[in-house]
Amino acid sequence: xxxxxxxxxxxxxxxxxxxxxxxxxxxxxxxxxxxxxxxxxxxxxxxxxxxxxxxxxxxxxxxxxxxxxxxxxxxxxxxxxxxxxxxxxxxxxxxxxxxxxxxxxxxxxxxxxxxxxxxxxxxxxxxxxxxxxxxxxxxxxxxxxxxxxxxxxxxxxxxxxxxxxxxxxxxxxxxxxxxxxxxxxxxxxxxxxxxxxxxxxxxxxxxxxxxxxxxxxxxxxxxxxxxxxxxxxxxxxxxxxxxxxxxxxxxxxxxxxxxxxxxxxxxxxxxxxxxxxxxxxxxxxxxxxxxxxxxxxxxxxxxxxxxxxxxxxxxxxxxxxxxxxxxxxxxxxxxxxxxxxxxxxxxxxxxxxxxxxxxxxxxxxxxxxxxxxxxxxxxx
Numbered sequence: 001x002x003x004x005x006x007x008x009x010x011x012x013x014x015x016x017x018x019x020x021x022x023x024x025x026x027x028x029x030x031x032x033x034x035x036x037x038x039x040x041x042x043x044x045x046x047x048x049x050x051x052x053x054x055x056x057x058x059x060x061x062x063x064x065x066x067x068x069x070x071x072x073x074x075x076x077x078x079x080x081x082x083x084x085x086x087x088x089x090x091x092x093x094x095x096x097x098x099x100x101x102x103x104x105x106x107x108x109x110x111x112x113x114x115x116x117x118x119x120x121x122x123x124x125x126x127x128x129x130x131x132x133x134x135x136x137x138x139x140x141x142x143x144x145x146x147x148x149x150x151x152x153x154x155x156x157x158x159x160x161x162x163x164x165x166x167x168x169x170x171x172x173x174x175x176x177x178x179x180x181x182x183x184x185x186x187x188x189x190x191x192x193x194x195x196x197x198x199x200x201x202x203x204x205x206x207x208x209x210x211x212x213x214x215x216x217x218x219x220x221x222x223x224x225x226x227x228x229x230x231x232x233x234x235x236x237x238x239x240x241x242x243x244x245x246x247x248x249x250x251x252x253x254x255x256x257x258x259x260x261x262x263x264x265x266x267x268x269x270x271x272x273x274x275x276x277x278x279x280x281x282x283x284x285x286x287x288x289x290x291x292x293x294x295x296x297x298x299x300x301x302x303x304x305x306x307x308x309x310x311x312x313x314x315x316x317x318x319x320x321x322x323x324x325x326x327x328x329x330x331x332x333x334x335x336x337x338x339x340x341x342x343x344x345x346x347x348x349x350x351x352x353x354x355x356x357x358x359x360x361x362x363x364x365x366x367x368x369x370x371x372x373x374x375x376x377x378x379x380x
Contacts, residue, residue: 071240071249075143081239087251088141089236091191093346094133097148101349105150107366108348111319113165114365115341118326122335125213128162129205130155131193131288131344132173134186155345170208172201187254190234192288195259195295199224202299205340209304215280215337219305221264224298232256232293261298263307281308282331284322285342290314300340309336318343319352323362 075083082090098104116126132155135142146152155173162169176185176197185197193201209215231253242249281304283289289296289312297310309330313321322341325331354362 071242078239078241081236082135082142082145084141084145085143086141087188088138089189089234089240089251090135090142090145091236091346093350094135094151095145095147097150098349100351101150104351105349108319108350108352109161109165110366111362112162112167112343114368115322115326116165116167117368118365119339122331123337124331124335125338126167127205127208127212127338127340128167128169129201129285129340129342130158130162130169130172131201131342132176133344133346134191136173136345137176137180137186150349151346154348158345158348168208168212170204172204175200175204184254187232187234187256189237189251189254190232191236192291193294193296195257195293195299198288198294198296199259199299202296202303205300206303209281209338213338215304215306217280217306220301220307221305222261222298222302223264224259224261224295224302227258227260230256230258256293258293259295259298260292261295261302279307279309279334280337281306282325282336282339283308283310283312283342284318284325284339285312286316286318286321286344286347287312287314288344289342296342308340312342317347317350317352319347319354323354323357327357 071077071083077083077089080092082092082095084090112128119126133147133151135145135147136155147154159169159171159173179185179200182200183196184194185200186193232255233250233253237250240250281300283297283300288294289310291314292298297308297312301307311321311325311328311330313324318341325339
C-alpha cells in the first residue's frame, strides 16, 4: 500500500470512529434509568447495556461501514475471499502461499498413494477426480491478482504426480475449459461448480471408468431433470459483511439452475438403496460431491448407469472423509469395485487435522506408499 493510500486509510478510519462516537451519544442521552435499581448488584449497568445495544448495535454497524470502505475503495474483503472483476469472487486458498507447503504437498501425495494401496489390497480401483481451481478455469475475471508460485501450476504438477503413481485421473481442467461456451461451470459468488460443470466432470469420469473396468451388475437407467431455479448467494459472500446497511453493494446472487436425478425404474432404485453390496461404486470427497445443489453424485449415477454410495462431507476437505471411509464397516463388509475420490487441487499443499486417527496407521499409509514407489523406481 502506497503512502497516500495509507494516509487515506487512516483518515477514513478516524472519520468512522468520530461518526460512530457521535451516533453512539444518542444511545447514552436517551437512556432513562428504571424507577428502582441497585448499583451494588450491577442492575443499573445491565439495564444501561441492554438499552445501549438496542439503540446502537456498534459491532454490526462498525463491521458494515468498514467492510464497505474496504470493498468500494480497495476491492478487498475479509480474509478468505479474493475480489475479481465483474463481481467475481474467488477463494483466497487458490492464491495465497502455504506455510511449509512443499512438504505438506509431499505428505499428502504419500497419503494418496497409501490410499491407493489400501484399496488395492481389497481389489478396489481408485479413480481420482482432481477438481481444478475456479481461477484456473476462469482466469479472465481475476484482474490483477496472481496465485503464489506454489499454486501457479499446482494442477499440472498434481496431475503428473498421480499419473506417475499409476492412479487414474482424467484431465477435468481440459474438459471444463473446452466447455465454457456451454454455460457457467462455476458459480460467480461461490467456490463450487454449477450443476452443468459437475455434469461435465461426471461424463469425463464415467468415460474413464468404462476404459478401465467393467462394473458388476446390470446397467441402471437414471434420469436427470431440472428442479427449478433460485437466486443463490454464494459461500464467498460471507467474507463481505456488508449486510444489512450496505446490502445493495453486494454482488448479485448467482442464478442456480438446479437438477435432480432419479432412477428411471423407481422399484429398481428402491431395491438398490437397501443393497449396498449391489453398489459397485463409492464416492468420497468434499462439498463438491456432498452438496446436493450441484447434483454431482446424481450425474455420476446417470452416466455410470450404476447406483453409488456417497461418503463425501461438507467442510472436511478431501483427506478426512477418505480416511474415515478406509476405516468404515461398509468398506470392510461390502467393498465396491471402484472408489471415485473427488479432490480439489487447492487442498494438495494444505494440512489436515489428523488427530482423530491413529498416528501409527497414518505413518504406515505414508511409508508403505513410499516403499512401493522406491521398489517401482528400482525395477526400471
